[in-house]
Amino acid sequence: MKDILRIKGIEKYYGxxxxxxxxxxxxxxxxxxxxxxxxxxxxxxGKTTLLNCIxxxxxxxxxxxxxGDIDITKLKGNExxxxxxEELGFIFQDFNLLDTLTAFENIALALSIQNISSSEIENxxxxxxxxxxxxxxxxxxxxxxxxxxxxxxxxARAIITNPKLVLADEPTGALDSKSSKKLLxxxxxxxxxxxxxxxxxxxxxxxxxxxxxVIFIKDGKIFSEINKGDGNRKEFFDKxxxxxxxLGGDVNNAL
Amino acid sequence: xxxxxxxxxxxxxxxxxxxxxFTLVLGVCIFYVFNAIxxxxxxxxxxxSTKKIIELMNYMMNAVSVFVSFVLGFLIIYASxxxxxxxxxxxxxxxxLGMGKRKISKILLIETIFIGLISLFVGLTLGVLLSQFMSxxxxxxxxxDLTRFRFxxxxxxxxxxxxxxxxxxxxxxxxxxxxxxxxxLIDLINSSKKQEKVKMKNPIxxxxxxxxxxxxxxxxxxxxxxxxxxxDKMIKILIPVGLGTISTFLIxxxxxxxxxxxxxxxxxxxxxxxxxxxxRQISSKINTTVMQMGIICLMIFxxxxxxxxxxxxxxxxxxxxxxxxxxxxxxxKILDRNEGDKVLIDDSKISIVETLxxxxxxxxxxxxxxxxxxxxxxxxxKIKTTLGEYYEIAKSKYPMLSYDSxxxxxxxxxxxxxxxxxxxxQLILNDDEYIVLSDFESWAAIRDEALKRDVNxxxxxxxxxxxxxxxxxGFVYMSPNHINxxxxxxxxxxxxxxxxxxxxxxxxxxxxxxxxxxxxxDIIMALDENKYISKIELDAVxxxxxxxxxxxxxxxxxxxxxxxxxxxxISSAAILALRELSDSSDxxxxxxxxxxxxxxxxxxxxxxxxxxxxxxxxxxxxxIIHSIFGIMFCNYILETFGNQxxxxxxxxxxxxxxxxxxxxxVITYSVSKNIIKD
Numbered sequence: 001m002k003d004i005l006r007i008k009g010i011e012k013y014y015g016x017x018x019x020x021x022x023x024x025x026x027x028x029x030x031x032x033x034x035x036x037x038x039x040x041x042x043x044x045x046g047k048t049t050l051l052n053c054i055x056x057x058x059x060x061x062x063x064x065x066x067x068g069d070i071d072i073t074k075l076k077g078n079e080x081x082x083x084x085x086e087e088l089g090f091i092f093q094d095f096n097l098l099d100t101l102t103a104f105e106n107i108a109l110a111l112s113i114q115n116i117s118s119s120e121i122e123n124x125x126x127x128x129x130x131x132x133x134x135x136x137x138x139x140x141x142x143x144x145x146x147x148x149x150x151x152x153x154x155x156a157r158a159i160i161t162n163p164k165l166v167l168a169d170e171p172t173g174a175l176d177s178k179s180s181k182k183l184l185x186x187x188x189x190x191x192x193x194x195x196x197x198x199x200x201x202x203x204x205x206x207x208x209x210x211x212x213x214v215i216f217i218k219d220g221k222i223f224s225e226i227n228k229g230d231g232n233r234k235e236f237f238d239k240x241x242x243x244x245x246x247l248g249g250d251v252n253n254a255l
Numbered sequence: 256x257x258x259x260x261x262x263x264x265x266x267x268x269x270x271x272x273x274x275x276x277f278t279l280v281l282g283v284c285i286f287y288v289f290n291a292i293x294x295x296x297x298x299x300x301x302x303x304s305t306k307k308i309i310e311l312m313n314y315m316m317n318a319v320s321v322f323v324s325f326v327l328g329f330l331i332i333y334a335s336x337x338x339x340x341x342x343x344x345x346x347x348x349x350x351x352l353g354m355g356k357r358k359i360s361k362i363l364l365i366e367t368i369f370i371g372l373i374s375l376f377v378g379l380t381l382g383v384l385l386s387q388f389m390s391x392x393x394x395x396x397x398x399x400d401l402t403r404f405r406f407x408x409x410x411x412x413x414x415x416x417x418x419x420x421x422x423x424x425x426x427x428x429x430x431x432x433x434x435x436x437x438x439x440l441i442d443l444i445n446s447s448k449k450q451e452k453v454k455m456k457n458p459i460x461x462x463x464x465x466x467x468x469x470x471x472x473x474x475x476x477x478x479x480x481x482x483x484x485x486x487d488k489m490i491k492i493l494i495p496v497g498l499g500t501i502s503t504f505l506i507x508x509x510x511x512x513x514x515x516x517x518x519x520x521x522x523x524x525x526x527x528x529x530x531x532x533x534x535r536q537i538s539s540k541i542n543t544t545v546m547q548m549g550i551i552c553l554m555i556f557x558x559x560x561x562x563x564x565x566x567x568x569x570x571x572x573x574x575x576x577x578x579x580x581x582x583x584x585x586x587x588k589i590l591d592r593n594e595g596d597k598v599l600i601d602d603s604k605i606s607i608v609e610t611l612x613x614x615x616x617x618x619x620x621x622x623x624x625x626x627x628x629x630x631x632x633x634x635x636x637k638i639k640t641t642l643g644e645y646y647e648i649a650k651s652k653y654p655m656l657s658y659d660s661x662x663x664x665x666x667x668x669x670x671x672x673x674x675x676x677x678x679x680x681q682l683i684l685n686d687d688e689y690i691v692l693s694d695f696e697s698w699a700a701i702r703d704e705a706l707k708r709d710v711n712x713x714x715x716x717x718x719x720x721x722x723x724x725x726x727x728x729g730f731v732y733m734s735p736n737h738i739n740x741x742x743x744x745x746x747x748x749x750x751x752x753x754x755x756x757x758x759x760x761x762x763x764x765x766x767x768x769x770x771x772x773x774x775x776x777d778i779i780m781a782l783d784e785n786k787y788i789s790k791i792e793l794d795a796v797x798x799x800x801x802x803x804x805x806x807x808x809x810x811x812x813x814x815x816x817x818x819x820x821x822x823x824x825i826s827s828a829a830i831l832a833l834r835e836l837s838d839s840s841d842x843x844x845x846x847x848x849x850x851x852x853x854x855x856x857x858x859x860x861x862x863x864x865x866x867x868x869x870x871x872x873x874x875x876x877x878x879i880i881h882s883i884f885g886i887m888f889c890n891y892i893l894e895t896f897g898n899q900x901x902x903x904x905x906x907x908x909x910x911x912x913x914x915x916x917x918x919x920x921v922i923t924y925s926v927s928k929n930i931i932k933d
Contacts, residue, residue: 057851078855085853096848100535108526113854118522157852 003066004164004197005031005054010063010073012049012220023049024060025220031165036191036198038211040240042247046220047201048169054199055088055167056080068164085113089158089166089196093173095150097142103153104129104138110157128156131193132186148179152186159190166190168200172207184210205244209237216243223247261365264345270929271341273922274836275334276374278829279420281915282327283378285825287409287416288386289818290320294409295390296397305397308807312814319815320419323822328423330826335367335427337833339434343442350440360432367431371424379416383408396810456512456542465513468505475499479888484653499881504549506877511541529854529862536842537869544834551827552874552881555916558820558827559882562908564889565816576735576805580798581677582624583763583772584779585733586611587794590629590755602791607760614787621775622762626676628669630731630742632661632756636712641691641743642701643710649701656701664743665731666750673731676761682744688722690744692729698740699726714749731759733796735805772799821911827874828919835870835923839930846931860928867924875916 012024023046031037041047052058054065056072065072067087075083097106104125111121129135132152137145151171158166172180188210190196200211208214216223224243228236293313349359390407475498515538519525541548592603602610606627608618618625639646639658671681682690689712693699703725712719730739764775776799782788846859
């Protein structure tokens with residue numbers, strides 16, 4: 001399988017020379033097509049900065065990020081916007097649904113921004129919503145939906161454009177455990193059925209255990225990396241907990 | 256420390272303050288300009304009758320200014336409330352840091368004073384500049400000497416502006432203190448989190464309401480234009496006004512739901528780019544502001560009508576005078592009375608010249624070009640007689656006209672004498688012909704129809720036929736307006752033995768300079784107290800008085816109309832702008848999400864532009880449609896004042912609209928662009 005995302009020695013510094021903060025300190029890793037990767041770390045470890053750099057919301061200080069064959073650190077202005085809307089899908093902690101639009105329109109907006117014809121929009125939306133079990137809320141507004149439903153609508157919006165890479169920033173952060181579980185199961189479904197490549201940032205070991213692979217970050221560096229391999233989710237969860245314990249007290253309170 | 260914080264706040268949120276500042280500056284500027292008119296008129300060299308009108312105008316202007324200051328006061332309070340709302344979070348932070356409400360009030364007070372001072376300074380500077388142009392207009396309005404133009408700074412207007420706005424700022428500051436002392440910390444901190452509930456209106460109800468209100472509006476339009484004859488009583492004007500007002504609100508209510516539904520049904524349009532988002536934004540906003548939108552729409556409508564007719568009113572009023580008032584003085588008195596005092600009856604047998612001599616006023620001493628003519632009338636010949644066959648048609652078409660009044664006649668030689676004096680063409684008649692003179696357009700049109708039908712008139716057993724198949728333009732009585740509904744010119748012999756109705760004397764003063772003319776005018780005015788004249792009835796109209804009154808009245812109405820119109824416009828545009836900006840924090844969130852979805856800046860700016868433009872354009876378009884019919888109606892009403900130069904007025908109105916309304920639109924767009932950026 002080919003690499004969708006290649007990160008080559010990126011660094012991100014904040015501040016001036018006299019007081020330098022290294023939010024990311026020489027991180028390199030690859031993500032293969034169809035992989036479901038989680039990035040774990042305590043708050044302040046640099047995981048959100050990493051995600052922001054990949055999603056082109058932030059710029060790296062040095063190093064390169066390749067999505068497919070494009071070096072996104074070289075993109076500028078409208079190329080960035082084009083890249084973002086065509087190659088990436090986003091899922092945010094606070095859903096980021098537009099409160100004035102219905103669920104259907106929220107999902108459709110991601111496509112209409114790309115100037116896709118209305119008939120195709122309808123086909124594509126209908127296909128995804130069936131799979132994510134949100135057909136019943138299509139005509140509802142965000143304030144009429146539960147958190148889990150909102151996040152699944154947001155997931156549908158992220159996946160609908162067939163992005164190369166889906167970036168999820170603490171997607172279960174605002175959900176109760178039952179909704180979290182359902183959302184993560186749908187991530188697994190999207191990952192398997194649509195062959196979606198998902199990169200998820202979380203500090204929650206339970207959430208991370210749904211991924212195939214977990215990368216741990218501490219103080220801007222990769223601390224460790226584990227793969228699910230052939231074991232089941234429970235075994236993987238235990239493995240993650242072990243690493244978290246190793247990481248130190250920082251993450252303990254997150255459990 | 257507080258002082259520094261305030262200054263920094265202003266600098267930081269300068270863009271937020273833009274609308275507030277713009278409103279203040281405009282308010283101060285307009286207030287000064289219109290109050291400075293008083294000082295400008297004092298400098299002008301005008302006749303005493305014009306001076307009286309100017310006095311009246313200044314008095315009215317003062318009264319209107321009080322009203323205007325109230326309007327502006329409310330507007331400024333409204334705007335400052337918006338600013339406080341915008342900064343809720345900032346105040347929340349101050350409060351959590353332990354700053355007292357008193358201190359926050361102080362910060363606001365310093366800011367208010369600071370902004371107030373700057374806006375007063377800028378507004379007054381602009382006002383002084385603008386009032387120089389205004390003084391040209393003022394001089395032109397009152398037909399005063401323009402050669403002595405000079406820079407005028409009105410101390411009284413300046414002081415007045417300072418006092419009025421000082422009070423307004425004081426009230427605003429008080430209001431801010433109250434608002435701050437009332438608010439709760441939890442609300443301040445949570446203020447940005449607001450979930451919009453979207454309610455869709457029932458499309459069937461919307462359609463029905465829309466259809467009904469369209470019919471109502473159409474009927475109102477019909478009444479004021481084609482069906483204007485139905486408005487024979489003043490009170491009936493309330494019908495179209497009421498219908499128009501109600502239907503305006505209903506149309507806005509129904510359209511905001513309907514347009515969304517319609518566009519949603521056209522999926523190709525709805526799901527293109529950010530259209531769905533923009534449309535939802537607007538419809539939710541219009542949904543919640545139907546009342547405001549309606550009021551604003553009506554206010555713009557009134558503004559457009561007032562501005563365009565105020566500007567053309569003066570044009571029409573004075574333009575007519577050049578032709579309508581050709582001589583310096585005209586006396587009219589009724590001849591051959593049968594009732595009343597002996598003195599009155601006796602006097603009605605003699606000519607005006609003799610009457611004046613009895614009052615020790617020798618016409619030869621003061622007048623030149625003296626022409627005295629007699630107007631005749633006959634009880635047998637009424638309007639319905641002279642209309643001939645056309646009478647029945649006219650009656651069914653214009654039922655409210657009176658067709659039973661007697662017609663008036665004049666001898667050909669008499670008219671030609673007057674015509675020579677008035678600078679009109681001489682008329683020629685055969686022995687069996689007559690001519691009709693009229694300058695009242697609608698009446699002239701009726702008479703033209705009758706003349707086309709070749710109506711013969713029988714006077715003392717002789718038949719006379721019309722020389723022309725239409726009326727000629729002409730009059731004998733001086734008046735500021737075209738009021739000659741019809742005067743018949745007959746050969747001299749024809750009127751022998753016909754009843755004398757009135758005598759009319761027209762003359763010029765036998766002096767050249769304006770001052771000397773004014774002196775003669777004063778002597779004539781003093782005749783009212785004369786022992787003989789006070790016992791009889793003699794009407795006099797003079798050129799000087801008529802110009803003064805007409806010019807003054809026109810100018811008076813024009814200035815007050817423009818003043819109020821502009822204030823209305825500022826108010827409605829400012830309210831609209833603040834409405835649009837008040838939801839900016841919600842919009843900021845929404846636009847941020849869209850940006851994350853990958854929409855580029857161009858797309859977002861376009862969406863924002865569309866949103867702002869439609870929000871501003873919606874009430875404007877509706878009010879412009881209203882105005883088309885409104886102006887037509889004004890035109891009809893003002894018709895008695897003569898044909899006006901409407902086009903120039905409309906261009907001027909459009910210019911004012913573009914500057915003020917457009918200014919608010921541009922500022923709103925750029926401020927909201929700024930808000931969604933950070």
